Amino acid sequence: MAVTQSKPIVFYDFISRDPKTRPCNPNTWKARYCLNYKGLAYTTIYIEYHWQDVEAVCKESGIPPSRTNPDGTPKYTLPSIIDPTTGTAVSDSFRIAEYLDKAYPETPVVLPPGTRGLQAAFVEGLFPKMLPLIKFGMDPTASKFITEKSEAYFRRVRGADWGPGVTLKDIYPDTQEEKNVEWKNLEKAFEGIGNWIGQENKFIMGDRPTFGDFALAAFLWWARELWGEDSEEWKEISTRWGEGRSGKMLENLDQYGAF
Ligand SMILES: N[C@@H](CCC(=O)N[C@@H](CS)C(=O)NCC(=O)O)C(=O)O
Structure with a gap:
């Protein structure tokens, strides 16, 4: 082909x-x-x-x-x-x-031969780790991402993902106590992912990014948009947690971030 x-x-x-x-x-x-x-x-x-x-x-x-x-x-x-x-x-x-x-086999490979299952498992394993981030993303005020026309639908389907009758208000950590809990959970999640990849590795497979890295970077990109590049939250995620490995990772992929 x-x-x-x-x-x-x-x-x-x-x-x-x-x-x-x-x-x-x-x-x-x-x-x-x-x-x-x-x-x-x-x-x-x-x-x-x-x-x-x-x-x-x-x-x-x-x-x-x-x-x-x-x-x-x-x-x-x-x-x-x-x-x-x-x-x-x-x-x-x-x-x-x-x-x-x-x-397009002459282009750089994103699912290197022999790694399909591992890549799929990484992406699947990433999702539950990113649940605290997803909860923050359900902020009723964060609908800057979703247009007015789509907002009602977005609220309905994203709520229903969590169970019948669940609304975004139920998911979003809106008290300070809930925020603190989910923030800690998110930090732990990024620590866990860092341990999967290994401190010495830039990407999952070493020096070159593959599909799983793009999946992780996509969540990081979303987090940066959600809180804003200059926010305390993004600074903490990108520069403080894990000695800034998430920020560095996103930066390393900036050259592939055109849109
Ligand atoms: N596993 C799929 C997920 C795709 C997916 O669920 N996309 C959502 C947006 S996050 C969508 O298109 N939703 C449309 C809808 O809910 O009607 C992928 O990686 O492409």
């Missing part, structure tokens, strides 16, 4: 409420980092979070659903890509990474 790219890939990402806010969805960033790292040409189409937009755009463009809803109906999600060079449409960041490695 190896090809030479002849036309830019079309990459679908979410639009932010404030046009000055950088794209900040942790799932779409995994795919964007892969595209940038591989040096592939692409154009971005920004769409609303609102499911009718995601579903309508995907269906119209022939992008398959990435999974099924609990009721068995197809679920369409971003990131998604369409590659006009091969006529292929792919959804789900991991599948996108696999596709790009296969279609």
Whole structure:
């Protein structure tokens, strides 16, 4: 299936409420980092979070659903890509990474041969560790990421992820005591991830980043957008915890952070 790219890939990402806010969805960033790292040409189409937009755009463009809803109906999600060079449409960041490695084998590999299972396990293991961050991200005032049109939908589905009838208000640590607990949990989570990777390693596999690093960097990127680059919270995460390894990691990937 190896090809030479002849036309830019079309990459679908979410639009932010404030046009000055950088794209900040942790799932779409995994795919964007892969595209940038591989040096592939692409154009971005920004769409609303609102499911009718995601579903309508995907269906119209022939992008398959990435999974099924609990009721068995197809679920369409971003990131998604369409590659006009091969006529292929792919959804789900991991599948996108696999596709790009296969279609463009001369570009830097993001899932090195023999590491697929480990990469998948790393990304899956990362998610529960990032739950404290996700809770902070459910801040009712942090909807600067989500447009007005998509806000009600975002609140409903993200709440429902935690159980029937759960609202974002229930998830967000809104008392100082809850904040302190989740902040400590987040610090411990980053410490744990640092121990997985090893102090001597820049990235999971050593000197070169791979898909799992992009997944971690995508969460860090989100944290930076959430609190703001100059906030005390971001300074603590990026420069104090783990002797600043998270900040350094994101900096090391800055060269692949174009959007
Ligand atoms: N495992 C998927 C997750 C994709 C996903 O769940 N994307 C969410 C945004 S964070 C989405 O598109 N949601 C649309 C919706 O809920 O309608 C990936 O890595 O691509």
